[in-house]
Amino acid sequence: MxxxxxxxxxxxxxxxxxxxxxxxxxxxxxxxxxxxxxxxxxxxxxxxxxxxxxxxxxxxxxxxxxxxxxxxxxxxxxxxxxxxxxxxxxxxxxxxxxxxxxxxxxxxxxxxxxxxxxxxxxxxxxxxxxxxxxxxxxxxxxxxxxxxxxxxxxxxxxxxxxxxxxxxxxxxxxxxxxxxxxxxxxxxxxxxxxxxxxxxxxxxxxxxxxxxxxxxxxxxxxxxxxxxxxxxxxxxxxxxxxxxxxxxxxxxxxxxxxxxxxxxxxxxxxxxxxxVHVTNNIAVDLIETGCVQFGDFTLKSGQQSPFYIDMRRLASFPDVLNRVSKEIVKKVLDLRFNCIAAIPYAGLPIGTAVSLLLNKPLIYPRRETKEYGTKSSIEGVYKSGETAIVLDDLISTGGSKFETINSLQKVGLNINDIVVLIDRQQGGRKLLDSQGYRLHAVYTISELIDEWLAFELIDNNQFILIKNYLSESA
The missing domain is CATH 3.20.20.70 (Aldolase class I)
Known part of the structure; x- marks a missing residue:
């Protein structure tokens, strides 16, 4: 005993x-x-x-x-x-x-x-x-x-x-x-x-x-x-x-x-x-649709990453796209703007869905300026002096967002806010803040990995690996 x-x-x-x-x-x-x-x-x-x-x-x-x-x-x-x-x-x-x-x-x-x-x-x-x-x-x-x-x-x-x-x-x-x-x-x-x-x-x-x-x-x-x-x-x-x-x-x-x-x-x-029941959970959706994958990936920057986010797949899952768009709408309801400027390519389907939900005009910058017709760099209807929010799927270091911001400002649009689904927490917020812009993210990657672990979509080994990667690349 x-x-x-x-x-x-x-x-x-x-x-x-x-x-x-x-x-x-x-x-x-x-x-x-x-x-x-x-x-x-x-x-x-x-x-x-x-x-x-x-x-x-x-x-x-x-x-x-x-x-x-x-x-x-x-x-x-x-x-x-x-x-x-x-x-x-x-x-x-x-x-x-x-x-x-x-x-x-x-x-x-x-x-x-x-x-x-x-x-x-x-x-x-x-x-x-x-x-x-x-x-x-x-x-x-x-x-x-x-x-x-x-x-x-x-x-x-x-x-x-x-x-x-x-x-x-x-x-x-x-x-x-x-x-x-x-x-x-x-x-x-x-x-x-x-x-x-x-x-x-x-x-x-x-x-x-x-x-x-x-x-x-x-x-x-x-x-x-x-x-x-x-x-x-x-x-x-x-x-x-x-x-x-x-x-x-x-x-x-x-x-x-x-x-x-x-x-x-x-x-x-x-x-x-x-x-927590997993139905209609976006963190789960991102895994099940293949928008987030785990492994050993080489990013555009040449950096190795233990996960990869490909939101271009989202357009093939309209129910998930709808849920994502509703979450973004919650983020922008208190913002003052006239139109939504979605960044191609992954940002366009999301921007279209948000535009429909809010009944706000959608515009988007071209990747390359047309050499024919109107030779416009921005597609859609807008007026100089209006305010647009910039919408994209995610943000990493933030550098690429300034290409869009500069294009929009060149045609007379005012930009104050950038809205994304996922902040990869690699310095983007800090860079935007330093230039006077506000970042609004539905999720940080840290919040997502907490949910993925809770739902047992990743194991503890993957969780720590991703946390270490985020710490090193911050």
Missing amino acids: VKGYNYIVNSFFDYLENRSKAVDSLLCVGLDPHIQHLDKPSAAAARDFCLEIVDSCAKYACAFKPNSAFFEVFGAEGISALREVISSIPEDIPVILDAKRGDISSTALAYSNAVFQHLGADAVTYSPYLGSDSVAPFVRRPEKGVFILCKTSNPGSNDVQILESNREQIYLHVARQSLVWSKHNNIGLVVGATDPYALTRVRDIAPNSWILCPGVGVQGASLKDALISGLRKDGMGVLITVSRAISGESDRAAVAAELCDAINRERESRKQNHT
């Missing part, structure tokens, strides 16, 4: 999940009594420091994670203090000892007995470098858990963990091996929030495993990215570990409460996105 429950649970992770559901928390509060944070350098001060954190944060903690090193530094007294801290933690809260053990045979067994029997921890962090037989003594009891170091949060982790063996990076091999190293459900993984791409890949390999996720807080990792990359489909499976960002504050309970709220807001957001 696991401590804290008057009924039998099957494994350590049953115990952990029971606690998580009971307090609606995925927060693991780290207990790291750094000497410089103590009133004096002593085991007693380390103990008291941690006891205060436990008392403040117990109601918000899914688990506590004391770091053995900060107690061991005080010798035998430190070990006694660590034992006192662990025993003080309420019985319904799991204790994960951050000791990063790793040895073989009888030595591993001795470490196991020390962690679980003498100190009373429920789980321990563990180095997998010595292989399955070194882990075996720690996982022989289903009610005790092991979090295997997989992709750690420190900058030097790439020195070893991303090296390849048999065409697979070592940390991915570790994740795969963790699935077969115990017959009980009592092995989890340590993956740093500082590398959401790695977290995504580990989650793909181990879709049901619990992941201990350090790096949020002082190390600066994004809580949102960690949850997007690491959460299971049931909204669980990730323990967000925070130590110094809590212990360094005067009102630790308030910080812990806010972290819990932030975690749960993101969980709820993902839950709602997963349950």
Whole structure:
């Protein structure tokens, strides 16, 4: 029987999940009594420091994670203090000892007995470098858990963990091996929030495993990215570990409460996105019509992109074109203009549909000036001095929009606003702003990829790849 429950649970992770559901928390509060944070350098001060954190944060903690090193530094007294801290933690809260053990045979067994029997921890962090037989003594009891170091949060982790063996990076091999190293459900993984791409890949390999996720807080990792990359489909499976960002504050309970709220807001957001009905959703439409495709594409600029947008296909799907046009109409209702200037080619079908909905004249610039007839550069009926909005399918850097703006201004039209369906977030808005023009976009590409992920039209791997691309090309 696991401590804290008057009924039998099957494994350590049953115990952990029971606690998580009971307090609606995925927060693991780290207990790291750094000497410089103590009133004096002593085991007693380390103990008291941690006891205060436990008392403040117990109601918000899914688990506590004391770091053995900060107690061991005080010798035998430190070990006694660590034992006192662990025993003080309420019985319904799991204790994960951050000791990063790793040895073989009888030595591993001795470490196991020390962690679980003498100190009373429920789980321990563990180095997998010595292989399955070194882990075996720690996982022989289903009610005790092991979090295997997989992709750690420190900058030097790439020195070893991303090296390849048999065409697979070592940390991915570790994740795969963790699935077969115990017959009980009592092995989890340590993956740093500082590398959401790695977290995504580990989650793909181990879709049901619990992941201990350090790096949020002082190390600066994004809580949102960690949850997007690491959460299971049931909204669980990730323990967000925070130590110094809590212990360094005067009102630790308030910080812990806010972290819990932030975690749960993101969980709820993902839950709602997963349950939204997909009918008539433009983000879904763009995928299903092939207007957005994923892969490795060379853009006109020569840049490589993990996605490609081809809105010229939209004209072949009148129902989708109609929905897109209605969304654009919502964006322009408060704008003052006399006509719509649609940019060929992808902008023309959209502009025509918007023109019909608004009963506003449509004009468009020619790609090349006619050498015959009226030799007009702008097709359609307009008057000098009128105001036109420029309408297109998307904007990237924004440079090409000025060709249209200049053509329209040459014939006496006033231009204040540019309207697009998608902003690729590659500097276009900033460039237009710098020249005094306003950009109105129905979607940013970031908003779209959030929806595609929520509807499972892309996986976490693609999501992180696109986010990294956008960050690099911004």
